[in-house]
Amino acid sequence: MALNAFGIDLGTNNIKIYDRNEDKVVIEKNMIAVENKNTLFAYGNSAFEMYEKAPKNIEISYPLSCGVIADIKKMETIIKFFIADMQKGSLRPANFYVAVPTDVTEVEKRAFYDLVRDAGVKARKIMVVEKAVADALGQDVDVKNSQGVIVVNVGYETTEISILSLGGIVLSRLIKVGGQKFDEAIRNAVRKEFNLIIGGKTAENIKMNLKNLEEKEEGAVVYGRDIVRGLPVERTIPTDLVSDALEEHFRTIVDNVKLTLERTPPELAADIYRKGIYLSGGASQVNHLAEKLEKGTGLKVNRAEEPIASVALGLAKIIKEDNYKTVAYAIEGMSR
Numbered sequence: 001m002a003l004n005a006f007g008i009d010l011g012t013n014n015i016k017i018y019d020r021n022e023d024k025v026v027i028e029k030n031m032i033a034v035e036n037k038n039t040l041f042a043y044g045n046s047a048f049e050m051y052e053k054a055p056k057n058i059e060i061s062y063p064l065s066c067g068v069i070a071d072i073k074k075m076e077t078i079i080k081f082f083i084a085d086m087q088k089g090s091l092r093p094a095n096f097y098v099a100v101p102t103d104v105t106e107v108e109k110r111a112f113y114d115l116v117r118d119a120g121v122k123a124r125k126i127m128v129v130e131k132a133v134a135d136a137l138g139q140d141v142d143v144k145n146s147q148g149v150i151v152v153n154v155g156y157e158t159t160e161i162s163i164l165s166l167g168g169i170v171l172s173r174l175i176k177v178g179g180q181k182f183d184e185a186i187r188n189a190v191r192k193e194f195n196l197i198i199g200g201k202t203a204e205n206i207k208m209n210l211k212n213l214e215e216k217e218e219g220a221v222v223y224g225r226d227i228v229r230g231l232p233v234e235r236t237i238p239t240d241l242v243s244d245a246l247e248e249h250f251r252t253i254v255d256n257v258k259l260t261l262e263r264t265p266p267e268l269a270a271d272i273y274r275k276g277i278y279l280s281g282g283a284s285q286v287n288h289l290a291e292k293l294e295k296g297t298g299l300k301v302n303r304a305e306e307p308i309a310s311v312a313l314g315l316a317k318i319i320k321e322d323n324y325k326t327v328a329y330a331i332e333g334m335s336r
């Protein structure tokens, strides 16, 4: 049997791992729960379940911040356990393909490589792929032959806007707007308008249900704490309040996409104009964002079929098809 291979997209909110043997992508929360400062208590979705509910001696955190590794030890632990789960006891080494953000420092990029090397997984080969290149591949764009592709990935803490040509990155811009900012905007609006404090998960649910609620012409029924009386109450939040709260962040994304397009070499414009924008990332699904982007830029917007998994699906393509192997590279001086 050939060596197994894994494709890893470490998101601030979700970790996505493609497993060649099973030919599928596993998506879990990128979270870890540690008990009494040193004992692993839970990781992934089960850590997220406890989030905002756990007792004080259990600390739950995201080891990534804005797409870069903030807590190396915790991130290594999560990788080690997920890969061990997926290896199902096999001790054979595997090849690893790791997606890295473009618009970060070389040191931050190298940290993704070091992470897999030091995670205690048996790695035969560790290769790195620019996130946006994998993202486009995962959306069936033939990146190697296209001269001009724009990918906009709206994640949890960041939105990455990238211009690609012939399998490489020409231009990229990372802005600190994403799903978390959307949730925060909803929480702030509800607090201001209704004197009501709601939890992060409640705000996230409203955001994810926005389209549904608007179609049914219903408000979002929420439970929270009244600021004045300090007691738990139920309220119905109108969807107008929610979409108005999101407006400012949508504008920031649209403005930054326009700015990136303005800086794109004119030789690439024809292809971009023909194909339009490739939109991915979990938070890109929020209602009205795609249409705002379409209106603001005048370009067609192609929405990813699997917005959360698209980067990992691109890594899968690189792993499965030799033709795409050239877009993966070893970090200099560290390949083996």
Ligand SMILES: Nc1ncnc2c1ncn2[C@@H]1O[C@H](COP(=O)(O)OP(=O)(O)OP(=O)(O)O)[C@@H](O)[C@H]1O
Residues within 6 Å of the ligand: 010, 011, 012, 013, 014, 015, 066, 067, 154, 155, 156, 157, 158, 159, 178, 179, 180, 204, 207, 208, 209, 281, 282, 283, 284, 285, 286, 287, 307, 308
């Ligand atoms: N149906 C939906 N509608 C709106 N937002 C959604 C939906 N499903 C997921 N999200 C949001 O997507 C975000 C997570 O997306 P994703 O997994 O792409 O981020 P990430 O890769 O972990 O983050 P980053 O790329 O910033 O490191 C969360 O903020 C989540 O609330």
Ligand SMILES: [Mg+2]
Residues within 6 Å of the ligand: 010, 011, 012, 153, 155, 156, 281
């Ligand atoms: Mg991401």
